[in-house]
Amino acid sequence: MTASNTHAAALVAVMAAVTMLLRFLPFWIFRKGRTPAYVAYLGDVLPQAIIGMLVIYCLKDVSVTAAPYGLPELLAALAVVILQAWRRNSLVSILSGTAIYMVLIRIF
């Protein structure tokens, strides 16, 4: 069953409102005075940790126990790392890695 237009609009509104709430909440809570030292510390170290988490999140559905054992993802990911370390150009790394992946999943 598909939602009626009114209900669908309400669903979109709820998704938008909750997403906005999550993004604004920390700024409301810590709006006055200085940010507590502990929160500032988290702000320093979280970016690297969260990007690591997002990498894992993107790869969460890769199966390493069934063919092709995550090989396309592994090889394409390695290509991105090597290209990024070598050229330091994100667009080149991303487009090349994606192209390599699209070729690999058609081979394996």
Place this chain on the structure above:
Amino acid sequence: MKSGAKGTVARQAFYTSLPVMAGYIVLGIGFGILLHDAGYGVVWSLAMAVLIYAGSMQYVGVSLLAGGASLLTAALTTVMVNARHLFYSVSMLGRYRDAGKYKPYMIFALTDETYSLLCGGETPAGADPNLYRFLVSLFDQCYWVVGCVLGSILGAALPFSTAGIEFSMTALFIASFTQQWLDCHDHVPALVGLGASLISLIVFGADDFLIPAMALITLALTALRPRLAARQKGAGQ
């Protein structure tokens, strides 16, 4: 500020946002196609891209719409899928504090990809950092809106198989992870992120690991704080 200087900032922001352009247009098209197949046309795609503006949540939103989910289910699902945005905002508290008139939009538009472009903290020399960050945020949303609308219009009319193109999002995160690794001399936070997420994935499974991973990362970084904070001071920051 003279218009020439603003033009320079806009150009710098445009260059910075380029890596996101490809990913957002491609992923946006994917979303538009999915939404179209679920029975919702271009107006819905445009509304969701403008109002929600959260990639993975919009993909999940297609199934909520198609299944006629309740409003409560939609609210709880959004909290689970988007809880990480709390972390993005916390880590941007200091940088966005004095952004003035640009601040509300910059907070609204703090997506995974915009965050990955701006969390490093560096801005071009001589540019107004707030205007620069505002423009990077705005350009990114423009790409996303264009992609979502294009997807709705093209629908299933694409003449070739685009299987595997979703890897562009993975590649984006791997590239920014690599760049941060090269830029930072302390790799413990990055390793904590990878390790805690892997442990959570193994323990809780692919569908439920994000919340425990975020909890574990926060706990581990809190426990390591005396060591890491001292090292950062030692590094002259």
